[in-house]
Amino acid sequence: MTTRTRILTGITTTGTPHLGNYAGAIRPAILASQDANADSFYFLADYHALIKCDDPQRIQRSRMEIAATWLAGGLDVNRVTFYRQSDIPEIPELTWLLTCVAAKGLLNRAHAYKASVDKNVEAGEDPDAGISMGLYSYPVLMAADILMFNAHKVPVGRDQIQHVEMARDIGQRFNHLFGNGKEFFTMPEALIEESVATLPGLDGRKMSKSYDNTIPLFTSAKDMKDAISRIVTDSRAPGEAKDPDNSHLFTLYQAFASKAQEEEFRAELLQGLGWGEAKNRLFQLLDGQLGEARERYHQLMSRPSDMEDLLLIGAKKARAVAAPFLAELREAVGLRSFVNQASAPVAAKKKAAKAARVVSFRDDDGNFRFRFFTADGEQLLLSRKFADGRTAGGFAKLLQADEQVEVRPEALSFSVWIGGAAIADSAVFPDEMSRDAAIEALRAAQTPTED
Numbered sequence: 001m002t003t004r005t006r007i008l009t010g011i012t013t014t015g016t017p018h019l020g021n022y023a024g025a026i027r028p029a030i031l032a033s034q035d036a037n038a039d040s041f042y043f044l045a046d047y048h049a050l051i052k053c054d055d056p057q058r059i060q061r062s063r064m065e066i067a068a069t070w071l072a073g074g075l076d077v078n079r080v081t082f083y084r085q086s087d088i089p090e091i092p093e094l095t096w097l098l099t100c101v102a103a104k105g106l107l108n109r110a111h112a113y114k115a116s117v118d119k120n121v122e123a124g125e126d127p128d129a130g131i132s133m134g135l136y137s138y139p140v141l142m143a144a145d146i147l148m149f150n151a152h153k154v155p156v157g158r159d160q161i162q163h164v165e166m167a168r169d170i171g172q173r174f175n176h177l178f179g180n181g182k183e184f185f186t187m188p189e190a191l192i193e194e195s196v197a198t199l200p201g202l203d204g205r206k207m208s209k210s211y212d213n214t215i216p217l218f219t220s221a222k223d224m225k226d227a228i229s230r231i232v233t234d235s236r237a238p239g240e241a242k243d244p245d246n247s248h249l250f251t252l253y254q255a256f257a258s259k260a261q262e263e264e265f266r267a268e269l270l271q272g273l274g275w276g277e278a279k280n281r282l283f284q285l286l287d288g289q290l291g292e293a294r295e296r297y298h299q300l301m302s303r304p305s306d307m308e309d310l311l312l313i314g315a316k317k318a319r320a321v322a323a324p325f326l327a328e329l330r331e332a333v334g335l336r337s338f339v340n341q342a343s344a345p346v347a348a349k350k351k352a353a354k355a356a357r358v359v360s361f362r363d364d365d366g367n368f369r370f371r372f373f374t375a376d377g378e379q380l381l382l383s384r385k386f387a388d389g390r391t392a393g394g395f396a397k398l399l400q401a402d403e404q405v406e407v408r409p410e411a412l413s414f415s416v417w418i419g420g421a422a423i424a425d426s427a428v429f430p431d432e433m434s435r436d437a438a439i440e441a442l443r444a445a446q447t448p449t450e451d
């Protein structure tokens with residue numbers, strides 16, 4: 001049995017990763033994947049990207065850049081399952097099954113959708129102006145991402161906690177409707193890394209593309225240096241003591257420095273290190289840590305077919321999990337083959353078992369016997385004769401619990417054996433197919449004792 005924690009997260013492929021993405025999400029995820037207890041699923045959420053972006057060039061570039069960033073950052077594809085969401089056709093299929101059980105009222109409450117509606121209303125527009133069904137159903141697609149792989153932990157930003165909660169909600173509803181006591185879906189938990197710094201950007205606000213205050217990650221050393229030179233500082237001159245705890249330049253340094261490096265830098269700032277020199281130190285630190293990865297990044301970007309191959313292997317690994325699971329779910333909702341209908345799914349088996357019945361009686365010559373019925377009252381077996389009621393009752397119990405029971409087909413009927421003795425017989429069937437169907441029905445009506 002594996003008891004590894006399944007960690008799953010998706011990255012929406014609409015932009016180019018910057019330093020803040022790296023420190024806040026990519027680096028911690030790669031580190032977490034190295035834990036022997038972690039079974040990590042990381043993917044490019046490119047179907048989600050289509051919701052926000054209708055520029056094919058940008059989607060394609062971002063998918064490649066994000067894949068290359070994770071790989072260059074040290075993600076080991078032999079340890080983790082790394083794939084593109086759009087390479088897994090089971091995801092949109094599961095999305096539909098979940099869409100059919102997701103309450104519309106639940107989705108009405110999604111923050112992203114509500115924010116768009118509020119904006120429209122404020123602007124005096126139609127509440128749904130410009131809102132696509134993709135945006136509206138965004139949480140269902142995300143639920144499919146998560147539930148498909150039965151993730152335990154989902155590392156996300158705070159803005160995504162609600163979506164993980166919705167995944168639980170939708171998964172629970174599916175379990176309730178179709179599980180018959182079986183929990184198809186594991187309940188996922190959002191994982192918010194408290195210790196991970198959200199990096200400040202050039203102006204001190206959170207580093208974010210929407211504030212246009214980012215430090216590029218792998219584009220080039222020059223780009224990184226230029227951005228660093230634009231970090232806003234106070235106006236203290238060289239020689240004046242700086243206040244490290246109120247300097248976001250220091251915060252950025254801290255996020256990449258060892259304790260010793262951090263202390264040294266702090267001391268130097270207190271002693272009046274000039275800001276120009278301080279920026280230089282920050283660049284040296286980042287370049288030292290990210291320079292090699294940057295080279296790997298450019299190598300990967302120049303050989304897209306290598307990345308394509310890696311991602312297709314990842315998709316294969318993911319589909320090896322997704323395809324059989326989806327088959328089970330299709331079965332559960334009633335999308336079943338017309339052939340072999342007697343091989344009832346596990347769910348139906350449990351349902352029938354609840355109501356399977358044994359009726360005991362005494363026959364004319366005073367022997368104890370019983371009849372075994374399915375849930376819908378079909379008689380499957382008539383027991384042999386037993387001299388005392390307790391023996392008959394004991395066998396009936398074993399039969400119901402499917403313990404030590406052996407079924408032997410004989411021509412157009414079958415008998416049931418326990419401990420080397422025949423205890424009950426079926427009727428005679430018109431053909432082998434109906435006989436086998438009755439054996440299946442018997443199996444379905446039994447409740448194996450759990451151990």
Ligand code: TRP
Pocket residue numbers: 008009010011012045048141142145146154155156157160
């Ligand atoms: N919506 C997430 C974001 O924008 C990305 C995402 C898509 C995701 N599917 C996911 C994250 C499943 C975690 C799990 O950040």
